[in-house]
Each structure stands twice: as structure tokens, then as C-alpha cells.
Amino acid sequence: MADEAKAVVLLSGGLDSTVAMASARHEGYACYALTIDYGQRHRVELEAAARVAGALEAVEHKILPIDLRAFGGSALTSDAPVPKDRPAEDIAEGIPVTYVPARNTVFLSLALAWAEVVGAFDLWIGVNALDYSGYPDCRPAFVESFERLANLATKAGVEGQGEFRVHTPLLRFRKSEIILYGRNLRVDFSLTHSCYDPDAEAVACGRCDACQLRLKGFREAGITDPVRYRQS
């Protein structure tokens, strides 16, 4: 364990970040899992993150509160209704109301801060440019730009102790490919949570964009999704 390279992994508790962390573990990284509690309405994500961090043997798991609701601007951080039953072509196009302004920039910045403290140069994030084509901060150009910034922004980067790298193992995968990749990495999908609008018992709605993308992915992968969905 002492000789493993360290990585900071952004772990939301959703499917993608869980597979990303499994990928980091598979590549031999000692993982510092970072979960941002940004006031998201789907709070059960945080419990999912803790389960996943345990199952994937994080060296340390931090849940950092930062209330992005203070800024507003997203259905994910307000009481505005989450869209339901949108057709697949609508989900794939444009920037949805669930976009959280500058979210991945903020999250990667925080991962960078922790990385510098623990002596890690590898940041892992489960962004995906295909199913979420509408999110500007999930595109390769964004990720590359952040890498350049990280090496200019930090003492560790400037002093040449190493070079920061942002790992995005899922960047060019379809959701079904993420699921198949996760299965190969022996990910326990029942630990994860994706729904934007779960009920009090954390049961998924099955109708928000996140549920629809997830269900479609499992269908296309030919695998049964082990999480519970509400009957409607």
C-alpha cells in the first residue's frame, strides 16, 4: 500500500463516478475519495458514496459541504421541479435545467486542493461526453484545459514535483459501455444511486433524466439494474 501512487477521486455515489473509482483501483491507485455535498436535492447520493468508498477501499473518504444553493441557477439545487419522462433525443440535446453552473470546475478545484495536500498528482472524474453532451464541463477540451490550469495553479505543479493529470476513463463511453466496463471491474451496482428525485426510502423515480439514461444503459447492456424503482 505504501508504494501505490495516490489519486483523488471525485465520487458522487452515482454509477459513473463509482465505475471511475473502480477503474482507478484497478490501475493500482490508492484512492482518496472526495464527495461534495453541494446541497443537492438527491441527498441519498451521499450515503451511496460512503458505501462505495468502503467497498472500493478508499484510503480516506471526505464529504465536503459547500452550499451551491447559495448561487441558485439549477434544478438540482433548488425546489424547481425535476423534468420527468423526457424523450431520449431531448435528454441528449442542449443543456438541461439540471446543469449546475461551473460544477465540475468547482469540484476539480477542490480535488486539486486535496491532491496537493496528500501529495497526489492524479485526479479521477467520471465525466462522460456522450450521454451528457449538453454539459460543457464534461467535454475533452474542458478536461485538458483544467489539466493545464492545475499545473500552473499549484506549488506542486510549479516546483515540478510531478505533473497533474485528470483521468476520465469514461469520457467516450456510452452508458451501456460504462455498465459493461463496471461489470468487468466487479462493481456492485446495487451500492450506487443515480435518481434526481428519490423518495424517502431512496427508491428511484425511474422517470427523471438520470433514471432514464441509467435504465436505458442497463437495457442496452443486457444487465438487470439491481436498484429499486417506484411503480407508477
Next chain:
Amino acid sequence: MADEAKAVVLLSGGLDSTVAMASARHEGYACYALTIDYGQRHRVELEAAARVAGALEAVEHKILPIDLRAFGGSALTSDAPVPKDRPAEDIAEGIPVTYVPARNTVFLSLALAWAEVVGAFDLWIGVNALDYSGYPDCRPAFVESFERLANLATKAGVEGQGEFRVHTPLLRFRKSEIILYGRNLRVDFSLTHSCYDPDAEAVACGRCDACQLRLKGFREAGITDPVRYRQS
């Protein structure tokens, strides 16, 4: 007021950010002042920020808590002693223990998030490459890199509603020049706070790096610093 361009200004309540905000006001921006409560030990900064935001007529002033102490790694966010009475040449060289990992990256990311929500494309930050030559995230290359990132990271940047710009009016000023510039802008320096180690009544120590740089700046500018210092 309705026709003024909007700006998000990072306002710590210190001398530099105060002069930066005065500069933004002077250039006609309607200012959204953002103060990050990152668990800094010099808490009276937050009160100074509120005074300055009021005096400079911020449209809105937000104090956003984010506990960077969770990561550690800096004398400013821990109980480690703040260095005192360091010679000027030591202050000017190297990266001090008061460096907070990735701080300006995190702060600018948060400013960007708020800017996107209020429809601002101008971020103002009082960084300075001369007196703080040791901080990697105060250098022009860092600022330019963040500007590029901002335009890739956001819905507003990608959809071409405008171009994000990071304004750094103090970047190439010496502390004495910042003070003279602030005087021309009619800044009330008595509202500001710089000391890393104030006493219970917010009286500055006069011996930490921040106090020494400030006092030297006022001396060189030929102006009396109106804030109170402890006798020692």
C-alpha cells in the same frame, strides 16, 4: 444601475481585494461581492468584507462557507503558528506556509459559478504577482489559464453569450502602488483587515507577513495606515 455591466468580485476584506473592488466600481461595474469563509483563522476578515461591500455599494454580498481546513496543508487553516518577524527578503521568496493549496483556483471557480447565475462575464480578483511572488496562483500565466478554462467550462461561455474575463488590476503593482491607487479611488483603508493573527478586538499584530507587507507599503507610499496595531 440597470444598464451597468455586472461583475463578480472576490472580496476578502483585505487591502488588495478592497482596492480591486474599488477599481471595478470605478470602471462602472455593478458588483456582486463574493467572500469565501474557508475557515481562515483571521475571522475578522469576514467583518471587514461586509463593511467594504457596504461602503462600495455591492449589489449583493455573499459569504460562502467552505471549510478548506478539511484538507489542511496551510498555516492559515490550521493551528500551526503563523510566522512572525520574517525578513523582507524571506517573505518575497519561496512559497510560504500560509499558502492555501489551490486557493485561487477554488475561489475563481466559485466566482465563475455565481457569475454564470447572475449573467456576469467579468471576474475581479486582487491578486498580485510582485509582493506575493511565491504564490503560484497569483501569476499572470495562472490567470490567463483560468480565463481559457472559464470559457470552456460554462454554458454561457460555450453558447457564446459573452466572453469571460478575469480582471487583475493589481497584478503588477507593488504594495505601495496598490495603496496609492486605492487612495486615488478614495478607498477608506480603515475598513480593511490584513493581519493573519489579530487579537480578540481585531487589532493587528504588526509582525506577520501580511502586516509587514502592509506596513512597508504604507511607509513607502508615505501614508499613515489607519488600522490599529498591537504594541509589542
